[in-house]
Amino acid sequence: MDTRRNDPYPDVTAAGGLVSALGKAAKLVMGEIWPVPSPTDDIIGIETARGILSVVLATEERLFRVRVHIPGILWETPGFTWEIGSTDEFGLLVEAVVAWRQGVPFDGLAARFTFLELEGFARALDEGEPTSLQWAGLLSAEFHRKQWNLLRRLRTDEVLRNMFPTITHGAVRLCADPLVRTSRQVMVYEPEEDRYEVIRPGVSGADWVEVPTGDLIAHLRAAMNQE
Incomplete structure (x- = not known):
């Protein structure tokens, strides 16, 4: 045949x-x-x-x-x-x-x-649909329960809530453009309650830095505005 x-x-x-x-x-x-x-x-x-x-x-x-x-x-x-x-x-x-x-x-x-x-x-x-759906998905996933408090805190900010979030090795990663994986990004990790470490992935020489609780949102905003 x-x-x-x-x-x-x-x-x-x-x-x-x-x-x-x-x-x-x-x-x-x-x-x-x-x-x-x-x-x-x-x-x-x-x-x-x-x-x-x-x-x-x-x-x-x-x-x-x-x-x-x-x-x-x-x-x-x-x-x-x-x-x-x-x-x-x-x-x-x-x-x-x-x-x-x-x-x-x-x-x-x-x-x-x-x-x-x-x-x-x-x-x-x-309309920012992928980003809003991603926030909702992460905040409803039991697997990411440990990151819920941090996610909620970040989403309350009018700037950061427009960034595309993912979870990478326990840290929340925010990306400026979900279509471009190499666009501006920042990662924030909460090793213990109200203690935060931040890094900018892909930036030469970048390393984790500890950021005071009261400065977290401003620090992340500044990082996402840097080229």
Whole structure:
């Protein structure tokens, strides 16, 4: 039996799989992709400045499903995923992936690639939805109960509550932009009640410093304003 007759993706198969097919096609339109590890060849994740763009092959029909994922810092939290459209045209898919990675504005993407449904995703970003959901998720997770008091204290501040929070090795990490893992960050650890240590990850020579309770919020605000 010739299984190729039942393959809805003969072009992808002939190119050596989804990763290979997308990579080769992207070069033809003067673009690049940087795939992240995937457990199967039926899905590919592509690093971009606006989250991880993933393409998933439907099994019941020829359909390339497109999703965008905002991961937790250092991949330690599940993050947030949106379905943003699907198409059966491989060439159109490749052009959309390249344009997304090149930073084409959302309105330009929506006008050029009508299969993309970006209104909900763009609105969620504008309204700070990933950040507010992340705060709520951490404050309802029993696993992070030890950090609840610190999280509540940080969230009361009108500036810090707009930072994207995660928990890293028991410390609360605040990030200025959930889409950019290398954006301004600060970590605060509470080794014991009302005693705090703070560090700025990624800053050369940075080390943990103890910060008095009364100075904590001001210290964190200042750290997040530094380039």
